[in-house]
Amino acid sequence: MNKFKIEHWFYKNILRPYLFAVDSEKIHDQMTKFGELTENAGWFLEAQYSYKSDRLKRSFLDVDFENPVGLAAGFDYDGHLAKTMKHIGFGFNTVGTVTAKAYGGNQKPRLLRLVKSRSILVNKGFKSEGATKVAKRLDSKNLQGHTVGISVGSSNIPEVNTVGKAINDYVFTFNVFKNKPYVKYFELNISCPNTAMTxxxxxxxxxxxxxxxxxxxxxxxxxxxxxxxxxVSKEAESLVRIGLRYGIKGYIFSNLVKDRGNKHFVKSEIEKMEDYKGNFSGKPCTENPNKLLAHVRTKFGNKVVLIGLGGIFNAKDAIQKFESGADLVQLITGMIFEGPQIAGEINYQLSVGK
Structure with missing residues (x-):
């Protein structure tokens, strides 16, 4: 039995029942603090959770990725875990979404688990400490050798209420980070469904x-x-064509699901969400991104670099994204449900074919 199976069993049978008995946002904040405390114990974390092989290394758009499994934006909002995530096996990790102005988040509850549906209701609304504060924190960390990206969004505050103001808001955050040596890539988040922008x-x-x-x-x-x-595919194709005209070659499919009639929801769970605002991560996000990946890959070939996101809980799910056209994959919910060894476990299975 390899170390990942042991870690997986321990998480699902011993640790997860305790974690899932605590409020989602409270335990997220506690685990973030704990994760940051361990950032200088890289040797220990890598021995426990990581898997390395030259066969897993990738290079796209002049960025080197130690492996193709990344942590998506939406988990490490403010950069506390930027150093830790590589040590637990992720080939790259995205901080954010970061906004120009600080925002404390939408009204609680902002995170609710749908355990049987393997999903999380998310209603953070670009909760962020603000670009300047996040940059100061990241400046203090030794991120040499880490592939870190910044997800940029527009501030979810009443003053940012027009397209022009939102664009200026995006620009401010890009300018804060563009000369930081630890920022290897940016994500342009145009699709957060939980903000006040009309x-x-x-x-x-x-x-x-x-x-x-x-x-x-x-x-x-x-x-x-x-x-x-x-x-739909034609809408995605139209946006990619526009992006390519302006030199943007990277695309992530996709963000959260809004449709509460999605087939992956267990009826008894989704009915309990009736009074709560927000949208959904995890298994309900699976199918349409795969279709969009396949369509965009067919239309644009190697002109684009694609990241598959949504519903990845194991190597089989990751392989499905790669077969649909993804060059890299990202996840969050899979780690919450399956454990911190998930990136190493997927990489091990991708490498050895088990």
């Missing part, structure tokens, strides 16, 4: 306004656009 950057007109402005910043790092989940 206009969307997922429309071609507004998306072009945004990317045309961002393209003038002369960023050294590549950008990956985080796409909405519930769009």
């Amino acid at each position: 206009e969307s950057f997922t429309t071609p007109q507004n998306f072009e306004k945004l990317v045309s402005t961002v393209s003038k910043l002369n960023l050294k790092q590549p950008i990956f656009v985080k796409m909405p989940n519930e769009i």
